[in-house]
Every structure is written in structure tokens, then in C-alpha cells.
Amino acid sequence: MIFLDNVWKRFGRIYAVQGVSLEVNEGEVFGYLGPNGAGKTTTIRIISTLLKPDEGYVEVGGISALEMPEKVREIIGVLPENVNLYENLTGEENLLFFAKVFNLPKSVAEERIREYLEFFGLENRKNDLVGKYSKGMKKRLALARAMLHNPRVLLLDEPTSGLSPEVALEVENLIKRLSERENITIFLSTHNLDLAERLCDRIGIIINGKLVLVEETRKVETFTSEVIIKIRQKARNYENILEKWSYQIVENHIILKVVNYGEEVPKIIKDLVQNGAEILEVYPKRETLWDVYMRVIRGG
Amino acid sequence: MVRSYIVKGIIWKEWRELFRTKTIVATLSIISIMFSIILPLIFSFALTLEGTDESIPIGGELGNFTTELEKMLAGLYILFLPLFLTLIPIIASSTLAVYSFVGEKERKTLESLLLIPATDFELLISKILSVYIPAIALGFISNLIYFLIVKLYIEVTYSITLLPHPIYLLTVFLLAPTLAFLVVELNVFISIITDNIKTAENLQGTILLPFILLLIGTLSGAVILTLKEILAITITIAIATIGTLKALEKKFTREKLIT
Numbered sequence: 001m002i003f004l005d006n007v008w009k010r011f012g013r014i015y016a017v018q019g020v021s022l023e024v025n026e027g028e029v030f031g032y033l034g035p036n037g038a039g040k041t042t043t044i045r046i047i048s049t050l051l052k053p054d055e056g057y058v059e060v061g062g063i064s065a066l067e068m069p070e071k072v073r074e075i076i077g078v079l080p081e082n083v084n085l086y087e088n089l090t091g092e093e094n095l096l097f098f099a100k101v102f103n104l105p106k107s108v109a110e111e112r113i114r115e116y117l118e119f120f121g122l123e124n125r126k127n128d129l130v131g132k133y134s135k136g137m138k139k140r141l142a143l144a145r146a147m148l149h150n151p152r153v154l155l156l157d158e159p160t161s162g163l164s165p166e167v168a169l170e171v172e173n174l175i176k177r178l179s180e181r182e183n184i185t186i187f188l189s190t191h192n193l194d195l196a197e198r199l200c201d202r203i204g205i206i207i208n209g210k211l212v213l214v215e216e217t218r219k220v221e222t223f224t225s226e227v228i229i230k231i232r233q234k235a236r237n238y239e240n241i242l243e244k245w246s247y248q249i250v251e252n253h254i255i256l257k258v259v260n261y262g263e264e265v266p267k268i269i270k271d272l273v274q275n276g277a278e279i280l281e282v283y284p285k286r287e288t289l290w291d292v293y294m295r296v297i298r299g300g
Numbered sequence: 301m302v303r304s305y306i307v308k309g310i311i312w313k314e315w316r317e318l319f320r321t322k323t324i325v326a327t328l329s330i331i332s333i334m335f336s337i338i339l340p341l342i343f344s345f346a347l348t349l350e351g352t353d354e355s356i357p358i359g360g361e362l363g364n365f366t367t368e369l370e371k372m373l374a375g376l377y378i379l380f381l382p383l384f385l386t387l388i389p390i391i392a393s394s395t396l397a398v399y400s401f402v403g404e405k406e407r408k409t410l411e412s413l414l415l416i417p418a419t420d421f422e423l424l425i426s427k428i429l430s431v432y433i434p435a436i437a438l439g440f441i442s443n444l445i446y447f448l449i450v451k452l453y454i455e456v457t458y459s460i461t462l463l464p465h466p467i468y469l470l471t472v473f474l475l476a477p478t479l480a481f482l483v484v485e486l487n488v489f490i491s492i493i494t495d496n497i498k499t500a501e502n503l504q505g506t507i508l509l510p511f512i513l514l515l516i517g518t519l520s521g522a523v524i525l526t527l528k529e530i531l532a533i534t535i536t537i538a539i540a541t542i543g544t545l546k547a548l549e550k551k552f553t554r555e556k557l558i559t
Contacts, residue, residue: 082408
């Protein structure tokens with residue numbers, strides 16, 4: 001649904017995007033992660049036809065973003081990081097404007113606007129100027145605007161930033177619902193790794209304009225070759241038993257590197273118990289998205 | 301091909317915003333009242349005090365007016381004062397057009413506008429028309445009010461029936477609208493190339509300057525346009541509007557607007 005092939009973008013001497021190639025499938029939620037200034041927003045702007053790449057090819061829904069940008073804009077909905085709403089118009093008028101320029105029939109537009117205003121809890125404030133809205137309300141309205149024309153692709157730039165936890169959760173649930181029910185493709189740029197972990201089918205990490213990792217989210221959270229043994233006593237007391245292995249001790253936790261989990265772990269536990277250790281928990285160490293992200297951006 | 305729903309949609313949005321901005325509406329109303337009501341009243345009052353034998357610029361083509369009084373009145377009210385009214389759509393369109401893109405840039409709404417499925421030409425023509433239509437409407441309404449006041453005043457005071465003169469009609473319905481279109485285009489151009497409203501407003505002055513000079517020339521009696529001259533100027537301006545529109549489309553780069 002979204003296809004980028006060797007995309008480059010430079011601003012002056014700075015390369016914002018360097019040879020990014022990426023394919024996002026229909027109905028997929030793709031998380032685009034990276035530190036500030038990594039090139040996330042530039043990539044979204046290239047996909048949404050606001051910027052033209054210096055090199056490379058971009059396609060959305062089978063349409064070339066370089067040759068038919070207005071056709072691409074018809075099938076995408078964009079939530080920019082700064083919501084960019086018309087503050088001198090009411091909430092309802094903001095949506096109505098977009099309904100008009102996307103050529104929604106009047107009855108459909110009215111119905112959909114009513115539905116979204118209700119869904120986002122803005123029904124009672126629909127006749128207020130957006131300038132009087134709170135940050136969270138603006139974000140909700142901007143999301144409603146992005147979805148108003150039933151886009152096939154939704155590009156979300158930091159959708160939950162600046163929102164209170166309960167509104168962020170609402171937005172998160174909505175994104176989840178959209179991806180499940182509407183089969184909409186979602187390209188989500190975020191700093192929020194927990195959100196990405198919960199929502200995204202796949203994630204990509206961009207650093208200094210280079211896409212350094214693309215992986216299925218469930219595969220990112222892999223088991224490592226380490227096992228954690230939690231005991232009641234101080235773990236330092238049992239260092240003589242552990243000396244054959246590579247290990248770390250954090251208070252009453254022993255983090256042990258093992259090669260053969262099935263053979264080595266029962267043996268260690270047996271030795272520990274025989275030496276008076278009371279085992280509380282034994283579990284394999286998992287590498288979370290957070291661990292992977294930090295490892296990647298630190299150049300691991 | 302220009303899609304009418306996009307043009308209508310953008311105009312709808314622009315007008316909603318415009319008519320909600322009370323300062324702009326008030327400014328335009330004051331300009332209109334000044335030129336269409338106050339100005340002829342001041343001249344008429346001065347005329348009453350000074351008598352009718354003062355030297356007032358009179359055009360050469362005054363049609364059926366025969367007596368010196370008729371010629372003088374027609375010259376004043378049909379040829380001279382309407383030049384001020386020509387300024388109404390020009391000032392109005394200039395005031396509004398200069399904010400078209402740079403205003404959106406400053407209000408941080410430009411990205412939203414650029415994300416709608418409009419072509420560059422559709423965006424430009426929508427912005428131009430959204431300014432041009434109210435400016436021209438204001439010009440026509442002001443002229444109508446002006447003409448009715450002047451007609452009534454002359455009929456009551458001098459018992460002379462004043463009919464619209466071809467020069468007046470040509471100025472109001474052809475020269476002023478064509479000129480206003482060019483002014484809108486030039487202001488939109490400024491709005492595209494500038495980064496902030498202050499710079500845009502400063503540049504805007506350079507567009508209005510030739511028209512102000514023309515007005516000063518007319519006031520001093522140095523420039524009085526004939527029917528043919530008005531027609532020739534109108535045609536020249538019309539050609540310039542086509543060229544400017546093409547130049548605008550060429551200069552309009554989305555990327556430069558948002559970076």
C-alpha cells in the first residue's frame with residue numbers, strides 16, 4: 001500500500017532521508033520510530049506528497065506520488081504533529097470544509113461529521129471556534145478530519161503527543177479499531193514505544209535519515225539467551241556455584257547466560273537448592289522493543 | 301480541468317474566516333462608505349460653498365451634456381470622482397489577497413490546505429476568486445450607492461438628469477475589475493514568496509503605488525483618461541493577468557511554502 005524505493009531528501013547540506021526503501025502492506029499498522037530529527041516527519045511529508053524526494057520512487061495505493069500527487073492525497077488521511085486546524089472556524093466547520101473539498105455528498109458528509117463529533121466527544125462543542133478548544137480536543141478533531149473521507153491510508157505523526165492519558169488511550173483504541181475493522185493501512189510515527197509495541201504489526205527505526213531496522217513487532221520481543229533466577233537470599237552468597245557460567249547479579253536476581261536452556265537451567269537450580277537457596281522465580285529474559293530501540297540508536 | 305467542488309470548498313472556507321474577522325470587515329466597510337458616500341458629499345458641499353464656476357478637471361467626452369454647468373457636473377461626478385471608487389476593489393482585494401498563503405503559513409494551517417486533493421492551479425484560482433469576488437462585489441455596491449446619491453443630489457439641486465456615462469460604465473465594470481484581478485494575482489504572488497505577513501505588507505505597497513500615483517495625477521489634472529485610453533489600458537491589463545497567472549502557477553512550489 002505504501003512503497004518507497006531508495007528515497008533521498010536533502011535540505012541544504014543536511015540529508016534528512018537517506019536511501020529509505022520500505023513497503024507497508026494493506027491493513028498493516030507500521031510504526032516508524034526514531035529520535036528527534038531522525039527523518040520521521042520528512043518521510044511522512046514525502047509519502048503525503050508535501051515534499052518531493054530528490055531521488056527515489058514513492059507509491060501509495062498503487063499511485064505514483066510523484067506523477068499524480070493529487071490522486072494520492074485523495075486516498076490518504078494525515079494527522080500532522082501540529083494539528084493545523086482553522087482556529088477561526090468552528091469544529092463542525094473545520095470538518096465541513098474537508099468534506100467539501102473531498103467531494104463527499106451532503107447527506108454523507110452530515111452523517112459522518114455527526115458520527116465523528118459524537119465518537120470523539122466533541123458533539124457539545126461543535127459550534128465553538130476551534131481556537132477555544134483544548135489541545136486534546138484539537139487533536140481529536142484533527143484525527144476526525146484525517147478520517148472523514150474514509151482514507152485507505154492514514155499517516156499519523158505523533159498521534160498521542162500532548163494528550164492526557166485517558167484521551168491518548170481513546171486515540172490508541174480508535175487506531176486499533178480502525179486497523180482491525182476498516183482494513184485501513186496506518187503509518188504511525190511516534191516516540192511512544194509502548195504505543196508502537198501495542199499497536200504496530202511491524203516497526204521501522206530511522207536514525208539520521210537511514211532506516212536501520214524493519215522488523216515484525218512480535219519478533220522484536222524475542223527471548224534472549226539469558227535466564228533470570230530470583231531467589232529469596234542475597235545472590236552474592238552463591239557466586240561460587242555460578243562461576244562456571246557467564247552471569248550478572250542484581251540484588252536477589254541472577255541473570256545467567258545459557259547455551260542450552262533445557263539442560264543447564266535445571267542443573268543450576270539443583271545446585272542452588274542444594275546450597276540452601278530458596279528459588280522464587282525462574283524465567284527467560286525477554287528483549288523488549290525499548291531494549292531493541294535503545295540498542296539500535298546507540299549503534300548496537 | 302478545474303474541479304468546481306474544490307474551488308467552492310476553499311472559497312466557502314475563506315469567506316467563513318473572512319466574515320468572522322471583524323477588523324477586516326470594518327476596514328472594508330469604512331473604505332466603501334468613505335469613497336461612495338462621504339467623498340461625493342464633501343465635494344457637493346464644497347461646490348455649494350464655492351459656486352459652480354471653479355476650475356474643475358473636465359473630460360473631453362461628455363456625451364449629451366451641453367451647458368457648462370452640465371459639463372462641469374458630469375466631469376466632476378462621472379469622470380473625476382469615480383476614479384476614487386476604482387480604488388475600492390483594488391484596495392479591498394489587495395488587503396485580502398496578501399494574506400492568502402502567508403497568512404495560512406503564520407497561522408500554521410498551510411499544511412492542511414496543501415494536503416487537500418487540489419492541484420496547484422485549483423488552489424491558486426480558489427484563493428484568487430475568494431478574494432476577488434467580495435472585492436468586486438464591494439466595488440459594485442459602492443458604485444451603485446455613489447451613483448444613486450449623486451444622481452439624487454444633482455436632480456434635486458440642479459434639476460439635471462444624470463445618466464451613467466460610457467467612461468464611467470467602462471471604468472466601473474471593465475477597468476476596475478480587470479485591474480483588481482491583476483492586483484489580486486500580484487498580492488497572491490507576494491503571499492507565496494514571503495515568509496511573514498509584515499514583509500508581505502511592505503511589498504504590497506509597491507503594487508499600490510502606481511495606482512496612487514495615477515490618482516494623484518488625475519487629482520492634479522495631469523491625467524484624464526478618454527474612452528479609448530481606458531479600453532486600451534483594460535486590454536493591456538487583461539493580457540497581463542493571463543501572463544501573471546501562468547507565472548504564479550510556475551512559482552507555486554508546495555515544498556518552498558512549508559520548508
